Amino acid sequence: MKPTAESVRFLNEEVHAPRGLPEADSIDFPSETGELIELLSEAWEGCVLPCYGGNYYGWTRLTVSPGGWTTSPEGDEFIRIAENHDLPCAIVLHRDGRVGVSWSGEYTDMFAGFTEFVETVALWSTLRGWTVLQGFGLRYSDAVEFVSRGRTRPVTGGSRTRWTRFDDAVVLEEPFLTGDPDRPPRVHLVVADPALLAGSGLVASLPYPTISTIGQGFPELPARWA
Numbered sequence: 001m002k003p004t005a006e007s008v009r010f011l012n013e014e015v016h017a018p019r020g021l022p023e024a025d026s027i028d029f030p031s032e033t034g035e036l037i038e039l040l041s042e043a044w045e046g047c048v049l050p051c052y053g054g055n056y057y058g059w060t061r062l063t064v065s066p067g068g069w070t071t072s073p074e075g076d077e078f079i080r081i082a083e084n085h086d087l088p089c090a091i092v093l094h095r096d097g098r099v100g101v102s103w104s105g106e107y108t109d110m111f112a113g114f115t116e117f118v119e120t121v122a123l124w125s126t127l128r129g130w131t132v133l134q135g136f137g138l139r140y141s142d143a144v145e146f147v148s149r150g151r152t153r154p155v156t157g158g159s160r161t162r163w164t165r166f167d168d169a170v171v172l173e174e175p176f177l178t179g180d181p182d183r184p185p186r187v188h189l190v191v192a193d194p195a196l197l198a199g200s201g202l203v204a205s206l207p208y209p210t211i212s213t214i215g216q217g218f219p220e221l222p223a224r225w226a
Contacts, residue, residue, distance in 0.1 A: 135206035
């Protein structure tokens with residue numbers, strides 16, 4: 001599966017690659033899991049990706065588990081393909097190509113495939129310097145409706161983790177990493193101009209809204225991965 005040109009730029013310019021990667025105009029991640037594991041093990045092992053927001057905030061290192069495949073108590077077969085510098089869970093590839101997380105041997109679904117995972121991380125990179133609103137009770141449909149007014153041609157992507165993008169605004173939704181069905185997904189409303197949020201009824205409707213700048217205070221690359 002081929003990532004977008006935006007994601008290829010991210011992989012070429014922002015990924016820390018200890019062994020070096022040849023710059024590419026296009027990248028094709030295999031859909032067959034065995035071929036993908038081989039590619040990640042041989043070409044991408046040790047590469048570190050910055051993610052400027054969301055579940056995978058911080059640095060994520062691509063590293064295939066030397067222990068091979070694991071089977072969860074529910075029968076899901078998966079293998080670790082990445083680890084985040086701060087999260088105690090592993091980012092894993094399901095035998096059928098989906099990408100999820102595992103805390104202690106279970107599998108929780110997050111993405112339809114590896115390319116979708118990369119697309120989401122790359123999207124956060126394009127939003128540095130923009131303003132993000134988060135808050136308990138913020139719903140994806142409400143946020144999309146809020147930024148749709150006066151805007152056209154949205155671009156959508158993702159499956160369980162999904163996003164809708166306009167020229168100057170993005171709404172992203174992601175399930176909690178624990179997979180708790182009783183917790184609603186996390187929604188991020190990102191705008192290029194913070195004036196869009198100032199005094200809005202949407203912000204006022206949230207009990208504990210938080211507004212911040214994407215990329216501000218981003219952590220340094222961990223020394224162990226430099």
